[in-house]
């Protein structure tokens with residue numbers, strides 16, 4: 001699993017006063033990573049600090065790590081009235097890739113009512129055929145979690161960040177075929193042997209998914 005917090009360094013992404021997209025998406029990535037790891041999933045972050053990172057490097061990291069799924073984390077920008085949550089997949093995305101993005105979106109929309117902007121395919125014409133989607137070899141999507149240019153979306157982001165992270169974790173678990181297990185208070189530490197079995201099962205599920213995709217079935 002690869003999480004890609006967008007922008008970084010000299011590239012702030014969307015800006016509203018002193019609020020930068022690059023910071024919001026890093027917060028989201030840092031909240032999301034431990035939730036996925038608690039499910040036994042290996043997580044690769046393309047960046048874990050305020051560092052500039054070319055698109056090609058983000059793709060290389062995910063491709064070389066052999067990640068089963070790639071999610072680029074962003075917040076949208078437009079005129080101040082624009083709101084909502086949506087995901088972009090690449091122009092040639094197959095149905096399973098669209099469905100995986102839809103699974104993530106469905107979970108996020110369950111957190112709080114916000115405009116559903118859908119799962120959309122980029123095209124060269126709409127400039128939304130994002131390099132992180134076209135340059136990665138696994139199923140991928142680019143998430144726009146609300147508009148940073150809208151104060152109400154920002155208030156939702158700040159208030160519900162833990163819930164958004166958990167919702168994204170649920171959706172991401174579905175992308176690799178595992179059931180999300182909510183951490184229970186006072187959960188007993190899990191047997192290390194089980195962790196080993198769980199990791200092996202996850203790897204097997206990812207390998208099966210890769211094989212299935214290559215065969216186009």
Ligand SMILES: [Zn+2]
Pocket residue numbers: 006007013014021073074075
């Ligand atoms: Zn962005």
